[in-house]
Amino acid sequence: MRQRSHRAHVTAPPTQGRRCRRLASRLARTLAVAAVCGALSAPPMAGALPESGPWPAAADQDEGMDHDMGQDTSHEEAPDGVHEEIDDSALPELQTYDPCFEGKMAVGNTVTTVLGPIEELLGQVHVEYQWMRDGEDIPGATSKSYTLTEEDGGANVAVRITASKPGYRTEERISCTRKISAKPAAVRARPVRIAGSPKVGRTVKVVGPSWGKRVRMQYRWTCDHDTIKVTSKPRLTLGPEFAGCRVSVAVRGFAKGKASAVKVSNHPEVQGMAMTLGAVTLGISTTAGPQPVTEAIRAGTLLQATLAQPQTYPDFAVEWQWLRDGVPIPDQIADTYLVAWADAGRTISAQAIATATGYEDATSLSEPVAVPEATQPKPPPDTRRPLPPRTPAPDQAP
Numbered sequence: 193m194r195q196r197s198h199r200a201h202v203t204a205p206p207t208q209g210r211r212c213r214r215l216a217s218r219l220a221r222t223l224a225v226a227a228v229c230g231a232l233s234a235p236p237m238a239g240a241l242p243e244s245g246p247w248p249a250a251a252d253q254d255e256g257m258d259h260d261m262g263q264d265t266s267h268e269e270a271p272d273g274v275h276e277e278i279d280d281s282a283l284p285e286l287q288t289y290d291p292c293f294e295g296k297m298a299v300g301n302t303v304t305t306v307l308g309p310i311e312e313l314l315g316q317v318h319v320e321y322q323w324m325r326d327g328e329d330i331p332g333a334t335s336k337s338y339t340l341t342e343e344d345g346g347a348n349v350a351v352r353i354t355a356s357k358p359g360y361r362t363e364e365r366i367s368c369t370r371k372i373s374a375k376p377a378a379v380r381a382r383p384v385r386i387a388g389s390p391k392v393g394r395t396v397k398v399v400g401p402s403w404g405k406r407v408r409m410q411y412r413w414t415c416d417h418d419t420i421k422v423t424s425k426p427r428l429t430l431g432p433e434f435a436g437c438r439v440s441v442a443v444r445g446f447a448k449g450k451a452s453a454v455k456v457s458n459h460p461e462v463q464g465m466a467m468t469l470g471a472v473t474l475g476i477s478t479t480a481g482p483q484p485v486t487e488a489i490r491a492g493t494l495l496q497a498t499l500a501q502p503q504t505y506p507d508f509a510v511e512w513q514w515l516r517d518g519v520p521i522p523d524q525i526a527d528t529y530l531v532a533w534a535d536a537g538r539t540i541s542a543q544a545i546a547t548a549t550g551y552e553d554a555t556s557l558s559e560p561v562a563v564p565e566a567t568q569p570k571p572p573p574d575t576r577r578p579l580p581p582r583t584p585a586p587d588q589a590p
Contacts, residue, residue: 298377300449320354345374379445381453390460398426432550435464467551470500472558497542505548535563
C-alpha cells in the first residue's frame with residue numbers, strides 16, 4: 193500500500209455529534225474497501241467473467257490496493273495484466289491531536305513533547321519526532337525530549353510528530369511555537385548551613401536540601417571573610433588557623449547549560465583548644481638567675497617571674513602583668529619588676545597571659561609576696577644647731 197502523508201491543520205477536539213458522524217464515515221469506507229477486496233480475491237463464477245481478456249469496468253477501483261489489503265502492488269500486475277491501485281484516502285483516519293511541549297523555555301532546560309490522548313495508544317501507534325527551530329528541522333533532534341541549546345536562544349522552537357499505524361492513514365501534526373529565552377536558566381540554589389561542633393580539631397560539614405543530581409558543587413571556606421580553602425567536598429577539619437574567627441562556606445552550583453548559583457551559610461565562631469599552663473613563681477633576680485625569696489622584700493629589690501611550661505604549643509608567646517594588691521600596675525608588662533617605695537605595706541604578684549595558634553588564651557597567677565612597712569626608712573633627724581639672730585653693725589642705722 194502506498195501512503196501519502198497529510199499535514200493536518202490545527203483543529204479543536206471534535207464534539208460528540210461530529211465524532212459520531214466521523215466514525216460512521218470511517219465505517220462506511222472500511223466496509224466499501226472490504227467489499228472491493230473480497231470481490232477481487234474471490235474466484236470468478238461460471239459464466240460471470242471471461243477466462244481471458246480485460247476485467248469488467250465495474251471492477252475498476254481505486255489505485256494502490258491489492259487483494260490482501262495493506263501490501264504495495266503498484267508495480268505488480270493483477271490477473272490478465274490489469275493494474276489495480278486504491279487511493280489511501282479510502283483508509284480510515286488515525287485520530288490524533290495537536291501536540292504541545294512543556295518545560296522552562298530557556299537555554300539549558302529540557303522540554304518534553306505531550307501528545308494528549310494518543311499517549312494511551314503508543315503500544316499500537318508509531319510516533320516519530322522532529323524538533324524545529326524557526327521552521328527548520330534541527331539535525332539529530334528526533335527524540336520526545338529536547339535540551340535547548342545556545343543556538344535556540346531568541347528563536348522559535350516547535351516539534352513535529354508523525355503518527356502511523358497499519359491500516360490507517362499517516363498523520364503529521366505540528367505543535368505551536370514557543371520563543372526561547374536567550375539568557376540561560378540558573379541553577380536552583382537551596383539553603384545551606386554548617387553543622388557540627390565549631391572547635392579546632394573537629395570536623396564540620398555542609399547540610400541542606402539537594403540542588404539536583406546533575407549539579408556540581410564547589411565549597412569555598414572562609415575565616416572572617418578571608419578565603420582559607422576551596423574544595424569539592426562538603427566537609428572540613430578546622431585547623432589552628434580557624435581559632436577565634438567566624439567560619440562560613442560559600443556553596444556554588446554548576447550545571448551544563450545553566451548559570452551558576454551561590455548560597456552562603458551561617459558563620460559560627462570557632463573555639464580554640466584548651467591550653468594548660470604551669471605555675472608562676474617569683475624570685476629575686478641575680479646574675480646567677482632568679483633566687484627564691486627568703487627574706488623581706490625591700491625597696492630597690494628586682495623581682496623576676498618564671499612560668500613553668502609543661503608542654504610546647506605552636507607559636508607560643510607569653511605576656512606579663514604585675515599587680516599591686518591585685519590591681520594591675522601601669523606599664524609593668526615585663527618579666528621583671530623593681531620594688532618601689534609605693535609598694536611598702538602592699539603585696540606584689542605577677543600574671544602570665546599565654547597565647548598559641550589554635551588554642552584559647554590561658555592565664556596563670558603567681559602567689560603574692562608582701563612588702564613590709566619597714567622597707568621604707570624614716571628620714572634622719574636634723575642635728576644642726578640653730579643660727580643666732582643677726583645683730584646690726586654699729587655703723588648701720590637701725
